[in-house]
Amino acid sequence: MKPAAADRPGWAGQRWHRLACRARTDLRLVLHPRTLLRSAGVRFGLIYAALFALSALALTGFLWWSTAGLLDRQTDAAINADAQGLVERFLDGPGALVETIQDRLANDVDDDAIYLLADAALRPVAGNLETWPRMITNDVEWIEIPIERAGMRGLARVRNFVLPGGLHLLVGRDVQVRAQLRRILGNALIWAPAIVLALGVAGALAVRSLFRITIADVAATAAAFSRGDLTRRVRVNGMGDEFDRLAEEINNMLDRVAGLMDGVRQVSNAIAHDLRTPITRARARLEDAARSARCETDLRAAIERAQSDLDGIVAVFQALLRIAEIEAGARLSAFARVDLGPLLFDLSELYTAAAEENGQALEHDIPPILPAFGDRDMLQQAVANLLDNALKFSPPGSTIRLSAGIVRGLLEISVADQGPGIPPDDRQRATERFFRGESARSTPGSGLGLSLVQAVAVLHGGTLRLEDNQPGLRAVIALPALTSADAPLFRS
């Protein structure tokens, strides 16, 4: 019988074996103390447990101090007050003292007072203890002693006085109840670490798994993304917490990366398709001239035409590279404060003459000061592109309007013409590289002008809107307006 496929060291078998080995190694690695400590989840868990234990300890300490401690202090105060009264009575003679002690014992409702008056030989004279406790000598003042009273064992806290004339007086309180309380608290304290440990570990595990889940999703997304799945995004759980913010930031970054990749793909597609046509044209012209030109004049004319074709190709290339440069954000470091007032005014002046030459009117409505933050050259080029378009597509006798200002909190620069405009269906695609609408087919141009304007607007955190000017096109560059909060940005 032939060996089964899985027994052979085939590709699939090897792969499974490798995976299994890796899983085992992973487990061993994960459980190794050093690896455990290297896990951020475990570290956070441990920190959590330690903090939890510390706070539990502090809480118990406070509880102890405020219950048992308070009772202790109250007992001591009561004993002191009691003793004070007895000593005063003693000034009237030992007889008065004995009387008072008996009096007080009779009136002791709580049945917790302890008195013992003994003579010089430590024989009890009065009080509710049968014998003088042996451990109390003359030099002891405060002590806690076990007592036996009316057949009941108990614990008493007593103060020892040596009175003139060799008499000894003990004043105290039965603290059996308090001792029980202390024992309960003590037991609780013994059990507390175990509970703290259990809760701490549980909490740590919870923290760690929370951490794991979030990190795992981020890691899985990043891994999938770098393998080429550009649509993967980190899950946002909608709670608006720190993890959500992190996820949103990462998603923004991934969007941007995907956008850039898309741009690169568009550029390569464009080079592959749209540059082929003019290159083919130039090549054909040269080949045709080389084959069939009859005189030098023909040849020269063909060469000159091919040269201008090549210049056109170079211009397209430069525009493409410039858009790529802008989209990559390479010029962000050159951003500075720009006053758009004079900038737009100069552009208007530059183009007014050309518009008049075409029989068009260029009007402007620009505030004298319009501060913005950005790249001067790029903004100039963007507006110039819009004006180029407006001049190109407007019929003679029409009016082109360049206006700027703050509209609903946005800094808007708009160029409005009365040309054919862009049909609503084409507006979305008008900013794509090399897109040329029906009405633009017959005019010269590369189809890159609006792409560049859009790239500049986006780099400045704004948008390019194409609207119906009824008739004509209204192109609006909307940028975030400067607020006074941005002012420190410009101080340097």
Add this chain to the structure above:
Amino acid sequence: MRILVVEDDKDVAGFVVKGLKEAGHVVEHADNGRDGLFLAASENFDAIVLDRMLPGGVDGLRLLETLRAQNNQTPVLFLSAMAQVDDRVRGLKAGGDDYMTKPFAFAELLARVEALNRRGKTEAPVTKLATADLEMDLLSRTVRRAGQKIDLQPREFRLLEYLLRHAGQVVTRTMLLESVWDYHFDPQTNVIDVHVSRLRQKVDKPFPAPLIHTVRNAGYMLRAD
């Protein structure tokens, strides 16, 4: 002019050298940075056309920085395939006087090289410019031709000033756009032509001999015939 061309590409170098010679200049050529630096430092040139990426361990930027460190102020025009805005900024910061990117039109290169010529120019600030019967007073900002006052808009004044400062030289549309308007992009509309033609209306039209001439495939030149 005596011009040094430092360029490693044989075809481009041959094209540039030939063109400059045909325009009446004396041209030396080096095909690597080391030789280029040696020539530039040991001889006197009116201008250097410098590639940025050069073999021989010394690239264009290094060459220029070394030259400037030796207090050699020969005007330098970069001719480079490195076309990003930052590349341009870096080239000019290193001490370059002008920056052109490849591919280029020879007419543009020639015009820019000739515009670098400092020979016969004084260091002292000029207050008056004149060509033929056209006079410009830079202090009072007035222009006269044949004794007759010509009123110009501020931008027209600056345009004429640039033409006068480069009288007898070709100035291209790009040069005008960069120097007079400080724009570093090429508009698709013929904006410069329109402005020059308006200037002509004021400076040339009322007078018998034109001073502002169109140079085919290149740009403009202000000269007295």
